[in-house]
Amino acid sequence: MEIKKQTSLRGEIAVPGDKSISHRAVMFGSLAEGTTKITHFLNGADCLSTISCFRKMGINIEQHASEILVHGKGLHGLCAPDSILDVGNSGTTTRLISGILAGQDFVSELNGDASIQSRPMKRIMTPLLSMGADITSIRGNGCAPLRISGRPLHAVHYNSPVASAQVKSCVLLAGMYADGITSVTEPVLSRNHTEIMLNYFGAQVTSQGTTASIHPDPALEAREIRVPGDISSAAYFIAAGLLTPNSEILIRNVGINPTRDGILRVCKEMGADITLLNVSQDGEPTADLLVRTSSLHGTTVGGEIIPALIDEIPMIAVMAAFAEGTTVIKDAQELKVKESNRIEVMVDNLKRMGADIEATDDGMIIRGGVPLHGAVIDSHLDHRIAMSFAVAGTICDGPVEIEGAECVNISYPEFYQDLYGLARV
Numbered sequence: 001m002e003i004k005k006q007t008s009l010r011g012e013i014a015v016p017g018d019k020s021i022s023h024r025a026v027m028f029g030s031l032a033e034g035t036t037k038i039t040h041f042l043n044g045a046d047c048l049s050t051i052s053c054f055r056k057m058g059i060n061i062e063q064h065a066s067e068i069l070v071h072g073k074g075l076h077g078l079c080a081p082d083s084i085l086d087v088g089n090s091g092t093t094t095r096l097i098s099g100i101l102a103g104q105d106f107v108s109e110l111n112g113d114a115s116i117q118s119r120p121m122k123r124i125m126t127p128l129l130s131m132g133a134d135i136t137s138i139r140g141n142g143c144a145p146l147r148i149s150g151r152p153l154h155a156v157h158y159n160s161p162v163a164s165a166q167v168k169s170c171v172l173l174a175g176m177y178a179d180g181i182t183s184v185t186e187p188v189l190s191r192n193h194t195e196i197m198l199n200y201f202g203a204q205v206t207s208q209g210t211t212a213s214i215h216p217d218p219a220l221e222a223r224e225i226r227v228p229g230d231i232s233s234a235a236y237f238i239a240a241g242l243l244t245p246n247s248e249i250l251i252r253n254v255g256i257n258p259t260r261d262g263i264l265r266v267c268k269e270m271g272a273d274i275t276l277l278n279v280s281q282d283g284e285p286t287a288d289l290l291v292r293t294s295s296l297h298g299t300t301v302g303g304e305i306i307p308a309l310i311d312e313i314p315m316i317a318v319m320a321a322f323a324e325g326t327t328v329i330k331d332a333q334e335l336k337v338k339e340s341n342r343i344e345v346m347v348d349n350l351k352r353m354g355a356d357i358e359a360t361d362d363g364m365i366i367r368g369g370v371p372l373h374g375a376v377i378d379s380h381l382d383h384r385i386a387m388s389f390a391v392a393g394t395i396c397d398g399p400v401e402i403e404g405a406e407c408v409n410i411s412y413p414e415f416y417q418d419l420y421g422l423a424r425v
Contacts, residue, residue, distance in 0.1 A: 001406075003389075003401075005394060006244055008245060008246040009241060013418050013421070014251075014252040015229040015251060017227035018232075019411050022042040023046070026070055027100065029072050029223075029225075031077070034222030035070065035071050036069070039067050042227065045410045049112075058073065084111050086111060088113060094112060095123075099169065099172070101150060102177070103174055107148070109138070109147050112144055117143055119143060119337055121143055128171075133151065155175065156178075156182060157184075162187070163187050163210075167184070168194065176214060176218055185211040193259075196284060201221060228254065231264075239318065239391050241293065243293075247293045253288065255284055263316070265305060265308075274291050276289060296322065301330070301363075302328070303331055310338075313363075314346050315391065317364060321366055321370070326365065332363045339381070340380035347364055349377045352375035354370060354375075356368075372392065374399045377389045377402045379403055394419070
């Protein structure tokens with residue numbers, strides 16, 4: 001894919017449904033009694049992996065153009081799969097479904113692509129083992145493939161060493177099959193979509209500070225869910241609108257959950273002109289985002305805000321390269337164990353474009369304002385890398401060629417069409 005400089009981006013778009021919420025809607029709908037209707041579902045490869053896994057466990061899931069219908073069988077209604085559960089590239093599928101599988105009365109195996117087979121799973125194995133689960137890394141390296149032999153679980157209070165919604169959700173989901181109240185305490189609060197949605201389905205989940213607790217054996221009931229637009233997908237158009245000259249973009253119905261809105265807070269600190277319109281606080285909060293071209297300056301990104309923007313850091317790094325002054329990104333060691341080592345990959349590719357950037361152990365230092373030029377970019381088949389450099393390509397001098405550009409299908413199959421649809425020659 002070759003991306004060329006644009007003189008202006010104008011118009012309005014609606015980005016795909018939130019990936020995190022789409023995953024959970026299918027999972028919780030499968031464990032509920034009755035038919036759950038999901039609209040604005042993200043039809044990306046990751047969420048389709050979740051659908052595939054639950055179909056293999058006996059759940060009838062209908063996919064229509066405008067909606068997904070999940071015919072749930074209740075908390076104890078899953079069947080033993082007759083083949084390996086293929087999670088594809090999806091860390092969310094792998095880690096959340098492990099919590100559910102740990103409490104079943106059957107044996108299952110999880111496996112995915114090469115990226116999943118290198119991503120750390122000890123972070124969920126440790127709390128599940130403490131609950132009495134039988135979960136093993138088949139190759140003994142703490143990664144997928146995983147074998148899970150379901151059994152009765154014990155309630156625990158788990159102190160998580162990382163602020164991770166996937167770890168927290170895994171433990172809470174296993175807690176539905178435990179013999180008492182299960183709690184998770186994080187160092188800082190991670191995204192809370194699981195807590196919000198489980199309560200909506202009828203579970204009893206409470207939150208106090210950075211601790212979430214769940215009562216066992218909830219009676220989940222089917223619901224209707226409209227998935228808000230994914231702020232992680234909106235981030236690319238926020239950045240494109242801020243950085244491309246003479247631009248104004250309206251992004252409709254974006255989720256602005258406070259555990260996910262770190263990108264908006266950082267943009268404001270960098271001097272961004274972003275206006276929130278039509279704000280709704282019903283369930284998952286949403287708003288329309290009006291983004292206008294802005295002169296950005298450097299900032300420091302670190303501490304408690306990191307879990308609220310971990311997936312947006314590649315895009316923030318590109319923004320920082322075009323901003324005036326120095327930006328420091330720290331406390332982001334988690335970037336090393338995403339679909340790629342995003343610290344290493346961002347630094348390497350931005351250097352190819354002429355940026356003044358250096359890697360640190362937990363982030364990067366970017367000295368902005370240096371003119372960037374086109375280059376050949378290695379996406380490492382990481383969708384967030386590919387989309388971040390596509391935005392860079394609309395601003396820098398000379399074309400940007402992205403290798404492995406099709407990986408955007410994981411979360412945003414129409415990304416390139418939407419980006420060029422805003423172009424004004």
